Amino acid sequence: MSQLAIVLWASVALQVFAVILALRLIPITRRALAWMVLSGAFLLMAMRRAISLLHQENLIESSWLQALTAEVVALVISIMMLVGVSQIKTIFVQRREAEDQLRKLSLAVEQSSLGTFITDRSGVIEYVNPRFCELKQQSKEELIGQTIEIISDEVSNVFYQEMWDVVWQGKDWRIDVYDCDKQNQRRWYSVIVVPVNNEKREISNFLVTLEDITKAKEQHRELERSALYDSLTGLPNRALFNDRLSYQLNIAARNKSTFSVLMMDLDRFKEINDTLGHHIGDKLLQEIGPRIANVLRESDTVARMGGDEFLFLLPDVTIDTSAVMASKILGTLDRPFEIEGHTLQVGGSVGIVMFPEHGEHIDTLIQRADIAMYGAKKQKIGFVVYDPETDQHSMRSLALVGELRHAIENEELILHYHPKIDLKTNECVGVEALVRWEHKERGLLMPDLFIPIAERTGLIATLSQWVLENAMDQIATLNQNGFELDVSINLSAQDIQDPLLPEQIQKLIRKTGIDSSNVVLEITESTLMTDVQKAMEILSLLKKMGLKLAIDDFGTGYSSLEYLKKLSVHELKIDKSFVCEMSTDENDAVIVRSIIDLAHNLGLNVVAEGVENRDSLDLLEMLSCDTVQGFYFTKPLDLESLLKFLSARKWDKGKRTVSRAS
DSSP: OOHHHHHHHHHHHHHHHHHHHHHHHSOOOHHHHHHHHHHHHHHHHHHHHHHHHHHHTTOSOGGGSOHHHHHHHHHHHHHHHHHHHHHHHHHHHHHHHHHHHHHHHHHHHHHOSSEEEEEETTSBEEEEOHHHHHHHTOOHHHHTTOBGGGGOSSSOHHHHHHHHHHHTTTOOEEEEEEEEOTTOOEEEEEEEEEEEEOTTSOEEEEEEEEEEOHHHHHHHHHHHHHHHBOTTTOSBOHHHHHHHHHHHHHHHHHHTOOEEEEEEEEESHHHHHHHHOHHHHHHHHHHHHHHHHTTSOTTOEEEEEETTEEEEEEESOOHHHHHHHHHHHHHTTSSOEEETTEEEOOEEEEEEEEETTTOSSHHHHHHHHHHHHHHHHHHTSSEEEOOHHHHHHHHHHHHHHHHHHHHHHTTOEEEEEEEEEETTTOOEEEEEEEEEEEETTTEEEOHHHHHHHHHHHTOHHHHHHHHHHHHHHHHHHHHHTTOOOEEEEEOOTTGGGOTTHHHHHHHHHHHHTOOGGGEEEEEEHHHHTTTHHHHHHHHHHHHHTTOEEEEEEETSSOOOHHHHHHHTOOEEEEOHHHHTTTTTOHHHHHHHHHHHHHHHHTTOEEEEOOOOSHHHHHHHHHTTOOEEOSTTTOOOBOHHHHHHHHHHSOOOGGGOOOOTTO
16 A cells, blocks of 8 residues: 555554544534534535545556445535534524623623623622612722622621622522611611523522612502501501510510500590591690600600500519509690690599409400590599499490380380579579489499490480480470470480481471470580581571570580570579589689679570588679579479479469570
8 A cells, every 4th residue: 555545544543543543532412413513514525535636646446446335425515514504503592692691691781670790709899880880879890899798888707708608609698787878877778699600510600689679668668657657647557556565464474574564545535526526636636655765764665556545565563653644644734735826625534453453365455554544534534543433333334235225115214304493583483303223233423323324225216216206295285284394405425426316306396286486405514515517506406496405504514605606595593513613612713703794795594403401592683693403492302292392382474584695
C-alpha cells in the first residue's frame, strides 16, 4: 500500500476516533448533535475523496467505487449537511430569542415597581435598579459596592444571620421589615432574597427585591385599631377589654392574686345628647377619656363599652383600693366640661366586682358589675360593690317581665289617684292617675318597680293603653257621681312617638263620652326631648283635640321655653325633689320661686308635687303657687276611697281653678 493510502486511511481512522471520543465526552444536546451531524458529513466527504484518490492511483479495484455507491454517499452527505445546517439555524434562532427575553427581562427589572438589586456570593451589591435607588434615596454609584445589610439599619445582626442560614440552603427568604428614610420617616418593606445558581448549580449570586408596603401596613394597623379600639374616644373597646380581662384571669388564677372590674355609666348624658345634639355628646365622651386616664395606673385599663358606659380593669387591688379608685374616677367628673360654649355637668354611677370573690368568668364579672352599677344609679350614691342580694333582686325583676304581661291581660293592675288641691279655695280640682300592680305573691307593687321593665321590654305601649282606657272609664264614673275633675295621665317617651296615639285617645273619648278638656296628659322634659320634632307633631294634634298638656318633674331636665310656647302647655309640675326641702334649703326655695314666676309669666298653671308638711305648704302659698299635691293631704287613693275623700271635702264647682291665661 502506498504512503498516500496509509495517510488517507490514518486520517479517516483518526476522524472516526475523534467522533467516538466526542460522543463519549460531549453531553448530548441539540447543539452537540448539530455539530456531530455536520462532522459526520465532512467525514463522509473526506472518505469519498480518499476513495476517489485511491481509485485514481489504481490502489483499489474499481469494484470499491461503483457509480451508484458514490451517488448514495453524496446524497447522504447532502442530507447530513442539510440537517446540520438546519439545527445550527435553530440554535442561533433560540439564542436570539433568549437574548431578546434577557433584554426584556432586563428592561422589566429596570422599570419594575419593586426595588431590585443583585449581590455576589459574599453579599456585595453588583447591580441595582432605579426603583431601589428611589427607595433608598441614593444613586447607583453610591449603592453598588455596599452590602446586602443595606436592606435595613433598624434590625439586629441576628436578623441577617437568620437570612444567611436560610439562603445558603438554597431557599428563598421572605420577611417584612422596616427602615427609616433620610427624613427619619419609618417605611415598611416586603423583602425577598433569592439565591441564584450558575451552570454548575452552585450559588453564585443573590437576587433581592423590596416592595414598599408602608401604606398597606398603615391600613392594616388602622383596621386592627378599629377592631380593638373605640373610633370615637380612642379607648380600648369591648373586644380588647375582654382579651385583657381573659389574660388577667389566667394570671390571677395562677398567682392566686385578685383584681377588680368596674363599670361606670354617666348620669344625665342622655339629656345632653337629646337637648344639645349628639355631636356635643360625642365631644363630651372624647374629653372624659383623658380625664379618667389621668387617675389610673399604667397597668389599669379603661375601655368604652358603648354609649356612655365604661369598663375598668384594675389588677392587684383589694376591695378597699377599688373603692378609692372608683371615688377618684367619679371625682374626675366633678369639674364642668366646657364644650362649644356650653358648660356641662355630668356625674357617674360605678359598680365594682372582685375576682375571685364575685365571679371567675368574664361574662359573670361584667354582668355583676352591671348589676352593682345600676344599684349605684338607683341609690344615687356614686359607687356600689356587688352584693348577691342585689343580684337576687335583679333576677326577681327579670321574672317580673313575663308576669307583667300576664298581669295586663288578666286585670291585675289597678289605678290609684293622687288629689291636687287648689291653694286659693282648698278644694280638690284634679287628680293624677297612678298605676299599681296587685301581685299575687308580692302584694301591691309600685310603678317604679315595673315601669322601667315595661319600657325596656316594649310592654310600655300595652301598659299605657290599659291606663288610658281605665282612667277614662273612671273619669266617666266621677262625672256620674257629680265630680267634674281634671284627671292627669302620664305618658312615656314611646307613647308620644306613636303616631296612632291621637286616634286611640279620640276613640276612647267617644266611647266614654267624657269631656276632652278633663284629660291632662303629663310628659317629662326628658321624654319630650327623645325626638322633639315627632313629639311636637303628635302633642299638637292632642292639643287640637281639646286635651290639656302638662310638663312633669319640671326643673330636672334641659328645658326649652320655645317648646313650652309652641306646645301651649297648660301647666308645669315642680319636681318634688325641690319642694321637699324648700323650707330648709334656700337654693331649693329659689328654684321653686323662679319656676312659679316663669310659669305665671307664660300664663301657665303651677302644680307643686311632694308637699309633706305645713311649712312647705305655707311657703308655696306665699310664693303664689296655684295647686299642690302630696302626702300632707292624702296618699294616692283607689276609686272608692277617692269618692269618699271628695265627698268629705267642700265641693264647689264654681270655684275650680282655671289657667291664668284665661
